[in-house]
Amino acid sequence: MNEKNHELKKIVIIGAGGQGKDVLWTIMDINKISSRFDIIGFLDDDKKLHGKTINRVPVLGGMNWLSNKNKMGCIIAVGDGKIREKIVKKLKNVNVYFPSIIHPSVIMSDFVTIGKGTIIHAGVMIPPDSEIGNFVFINLRSQIGHDCKIKDFVSIMAGVNVTGETIIENGAYLGSGVTVVDKIKIGEWSIIGIGSAIGKDVKPYSLYLGNPGIFIRKIKDEKSRPRL
Template identity: 35%
Template structure:
């Protein structure tokens, strides 16, 4: 394990990752890369270059993508994998993670999250503040679970889907890849086609 962490992206999501990293007290130093040349620091941490400089830091840093957009995060994460970067996952000290939970590299679990036993979360995911994931869930790669989302037992969320703040998914439900579930929406049956879904219960729009 390398003792330095590099976060790609110094804006909102990157700041939260930095805050978690500081609280984990695992890395000797934490720095950012960001393409906005007008920003010199974030969270009191130095910005040491832009995304063009990633290759020069591969040997010295663990590197994680601090960008909220699923497609952008996926693209950069896969590039990091291709060049052999060391990619950690981060879990806030005030998250509760059950037994036999698997969490992929590049995934970040925020404060107040509860993940119950026997759940599998893929790589590059965001499990945001105060969300709950019950037993035997399968969350595929590059999913964004927003703050206050609640997933019941045996839910499957397909790759690169996004669940809006406060949305709820009933037990034994599948949401296919590439879906966006609106804020406050309730999913009570399988969502089998990619698209945008809103409402209680959800409908495609």
């Protein structure tokens, strides 16, 4: 797409599943406002997808496709922060960079900071003085309150409401429709299930469910981590 326009940033989307389609949609909407990205294709380690076309964009191969490329932009379209972290580590010695992708409909204060490799989808609202880290994923119609700190590899699914001065530590996962009251801390790599309402601090490496959200169990290792 648009390969003759050298001003466009060449990018690939890592992950050709549902999240990949959503990221493609967001990038296409960005390009409708102002052409910024040349979408080269999808990358996915599922060999069954190689050679296929998804919404007019080819699946080029697995991540090994990047090994001989020069300064390629990569968007990691995966909802699970643990997998995003693994992909970033795998690409540590590859000549790539990670732009952040923000849908044009996002309402965001000028006093919000955003790290690299972050994806913010349509309808999200972020008021002043919140900090969004690296490789954060914020899905459709979620709201982040003022003065929040959303740290690296956090995943916030669709329709989540995080109120002011909340701290969400590295890798935490908030399922669709979760509500979080103000001034609490969500521990690192914790998981909060769909529709839960959180009114107290969440322990790290823990699973919480329900309204009100309650501690269910510890997440000790990859085997005990719920499938996201």
